[in-house]
Amino acid sequence: MTTASIKDVARLAGVSIATVSRCINSPEQVRDTTREKVQEAIRQTGYSPNTLARNFRRGKTQVIMVVLPSVGDPFFTGVMSGIRAVSDESGYSLLINETQFNTMTEDEIGAMVVSKLADGIILLASMSPFGTRVLSAESRRALPIVIGCEAISSELDAFPSVHIDNVAAAREATEYLLSQGHRKIAFISGQPDSLLTREREEGYRHAMKEAGIDAGNDCIASGGLTLGGAIEATRVLLSRKDPPSAIFCANDEMAMGCMHAIKANGLSVPRDISVMGFDDTRYAKIMDPPLTTIYQPAEEIGERVMYRLLHEIEEERSHGSKPEIVPHKLIIRRSVARPSG
Amino acid sequence: MTTASIKDVARLAGVSIATVSRCINSPEQVRDTTREKVQEAIRQTGYSPNTLARNFRRGKTQVIMVVLPSVGDPFFTGVMSGIRAVSDESGYSLLINETQFNTMTEDEIGAMVVSKLADGIILLASMSPFGTRVLSAESRRALPIVIGCEAISSELDAFPSVHIDNVAAAREATEYLLSQGHRKIAFISGQPDSLLTREREEGYRHAMKEAGIDAGNDCIASGGLTLGGAIEATRVLLSRKDPPSAIFCANDEMAMGCMHAIKANGLSVPRDISVMGFDDTRYAKIMDPPLTTIYQPAEEIGERVMYRLLHEIEEERSHGSKPEIVPHKLIIRRSVARPSG
DNA sequence: CTGAAAGCGCTTACAG
DNA sequence: CTGAAAGCGCTTACAG
Secondary structure (H helix, E strand, O other): OOOOOHHHHHHHHOOOHHHHHHHHHOHHHOOHHHHHHHHHHHHHHOOOOOHHHHHHHHOOOOEEEEEEOOOOOOHHHHHHHHHHHHHHOOOOEEEEEEOOOOOEOHHHHHHHHHOOOOOEEEEOOOEOOOOOOOOOHHHHHHOOEEEEOOOOOHHHOOOOEEEOOHHHHHHHHHHHHHHOOOOOEEEEEOOOOOHHHHHHHHHHHHHHHHOOOOOOHHHEEEOOOOHHHHHHHHHHHHOOOOOOOEEEEOOHHHHHHHHHHHHHOOOOOOOOOEEEOOEOOOOHHHOOOOOEEEEOOHHHHHHHHHHHHHHHHHOOOOOOOOOEEOOOEEEOOOOOOOOOO | OOOOOHHHHHHHHOOOHHHHHHHHHOHHHOOHHHHHHHHHHHHHHOOOOOHHHHHHHHOOOOEEEEEEOOOOOOHHHHHHHHHHHHHHOOOOEEEEEEOOOOOEOHHHHHHHHHOOOOOEEEEOOOEOOOOOOOOOHHHHHHOOEEEEOOOOOHHHOOOOEEEOOHHHHHHHHHHHHHHOOOOOEEEEEOOOOOHHHHHHHHHHHHHHHHOOOOOOHHHEEEOOOOHHHHHHHHHHHHHOOOOOOEEEEOOHHHHHHHHHHHHHOOOOOOOOOEEEOOEOOOOHHHOOOOOEEEEOOHHHHHHHHHHHHHHHHHOOOOOOOOOEEOOOEEEOOOOOOOOOO
């Protein structure tokens, strides 16, 4: 199958390749009769422009790369659909790059843009705060990158971002648990180096401290943001001499695992132990009992991130832009009750 | 930020661009002293090869495109990790293209390959069985495409594929329900035009028929493979004059919604109604009660699909290859019991 | 409205 | 081991 090139079309139609190109890219510049001849030739040859050549020539690809940690994470369903809503009407295609929780260094991110495979990048995944400095602060600012959902490392704070106030949200969640009378509140965090959960942990610690409670290190267990990790972490927490009366998980995925582990241990949620999640994924409301959690406006985050990126691509790069903070919301369902003790 | 080109490096190092190119692509062909000069020049200029130019020149991209219906679908976590395990050791990058349940026509798929944006394609998503015929049967066979998980339309049956025997698996699931004494078994299907669920539905019908039970159309409700769709479908089923004693859902996602709707209706699973899923995603075992379902070897499917694709890319295209069938397995947990009636 | 020509940045036989 | 040169397929000022 030797694919037809623009030359074959030109030869068949009896015109120059420039004219064929114009028929495709700005047909209004071509006389009707010529255009029809060319279109017929395109049909006959089965010609389709070589995207590789075109991208190269134009120096751009019309694609936006979305970097996310893991396909199969229900939280990203909403974010993606927000991104897509905007990209659909802007003529960009979306391609997704999965990191599988390998933190990306700044350099790898930079390489993606420098290599021109995408015109812009949306980062929804964590990345190492310790990228080696190939890119100067100046050139870094020039890359069309926008960060969504996550707090970001100091190396990346030159980039625009949109996310909720994770510290405040986690504090609010913890305060709700406190308001229900809990004192022994444990926290299941993500990977120790994840900035996102570090912020949520900070909110938790802050609220505990303000309530005059010493949240020592054995109030905190790492669940790696995964279902299995949370099950393990919960088991550890429950086996302590003085187990918690409430567990706050840094995301809903872990809250699902946590609830399961509690029940598997013969205890009841929320009668024996209360569980609080974070994200409000589609599963939160169908948990048994339905999960009390923090809602993140996933679609809105997606839309705003994409708008922001289009701005970065099309306008002058903004300098030192502040993060856009979108509102979160505490969703009270039935996985939290007053402690029985 | 004007990025350095190969010319800048050549000038600075005092060599030709051919030599710079060789230093990058086959350094062993270059004398040590020259290579060092060039490497120093690369460092100073911050040069990084323009991937667009390179891809264009080479006529290939070293990327594999994975087409899947939806990021955020837990089933694909395993398939992707199988694919990645193989691609990692083969030097290909993975890019993901999400269809959001818009069925892709054969033409769109073909366009992706013809346009050369990827060297090969893995299709994990449904596609319309009615692609218009831009591609002849011959040329179609030439595209490096492998299909995973799904049964496929007749237009696409020239492509290699790897999946479980969906008909047999669904039959087995239904037979298990029958063996527990159920007669009034409902089925929640996907989109009416989804080939995948059509096969599962076929297995269900087959088993029912063999048991001498008339599974009329009101035993079947469409849930669109989504959580919300299944909740709705379950409500409809429960409101029938003669509600089912067991519900077989075409995937686990719907089984989760189904169980929720049953409980929300004040009924108990499995005491009042049994629920059977399909896929055995990571959530199946943490459902309450844990979900009885069909296990698909997701990782293995991913690995095999990727191996198959590498074969397609690197070797001669295979003609009329048979689908690879991987084994499924009935996983008995606690969402199915004997009917109470 | 159309064509001849330059050039995007690279790779790779071909000579030497 | 290295360089000069052709060429990948397209787009786009520039002339006419």
